[in-house]
Amino acid sequence: MAIDHDTPEGTPLDPLLAEAISGLRDRGPEHDLWAEIAPRLAPRRPAGVLQMRWPTALAAGLALVAGSVAVTQWLGRAATGPADSPVAVQTPTAASASSALPVVTVAMDEAGSALQAAITELSTTIEAALPQLDPATRDELSRAMAALDRAVNEAAERVREAPDDLRAAQYLTTTLRRQHDVLRTIAVAASRS
């Protein structure tokens, strides 16, 4: 790299040293390092997919739930809109509630519906993988999934109660997205287990 050795901040370089520096040339390694580098490159993950082990995935789901309760309560206090709502919420039916993966359907805009469809599909994938898991993991997973569903239900309920509250709507969308992300993480982990 060519630089000015007489910069205001420094003392001028000794001519002999300056000459030696100007004679420096970049030189690569004596043998090709790529053969040692290539196997150490971590495979790229698809965008938006977190690579987590089972306990971490479960913790992520539970963390979402813990956060969602507090935020939902805050939204409840802040909500001032009318009680009537165009948003229809289906709480889990008896059949789905007894299942390990209760399905919640929320009537939303087109994007929300697409998200919900993806969530349903991921839930189906996970449900298919559940029998292959050990009982303890299966139970933990079922509890986390149910908790995620409750979080979405609570958020949807707030939207129904306060349909003009933008924050409530945003929170529902965020909760759905998070549920989708957690489910996708779990589905990826399930496919590898």
Place this chain on the structure above:
Amino acid sequence: MTLVTPLGGTPVVDLEARLVQAASRGDERAFERLYRQHVARIHSLVRRMASPEAADELTQDVFIRAWDKLGTFRGESAFGTWLYRLAVNVVLSARRKSRVERGWLLDDDAPLETQAVRTAPAGARLDLESAMARLPEGARQVFVLHDIEGWTHEEIADHLGLVPGTSKSQLSRARATLRRYLDGY
């Protein structure tokens, strides 16, 4: 972004930007091309800042770290500049780790003061790289960053966790030691 266009050729910077984009999506062949473009520069920097013995391993670490962090490269500077800064950080990080493992508490001013000046046999070619390799680590890094790479004392101090005055004094003594060494040729 400035495009450097060889006569009749593909813009160099544009090609590099496309290689970076491809590599960030997981294209290892694109990343290998980036490696081949920059390995000599990075290996030289690492060899001078650390040591010839550690250069291969640290160079590997630099490129592996670059692969992991490509997603954070926003193209605000040239890829080479970004990679070069990353290499400096890898070397300094290895230095800190080494110090912790070996229990070094102080920088290496004392060895610089007391080090015997070894001179090369008469007639040997002037070899600044060999001379630098004999400097204590801290002084060598300051010398490389300031006199070869063009950093300011403030930048060096910030990266090395020093005050600028220490950087200046390290540089002054490194230059004096190197000058004595080179006088022996």
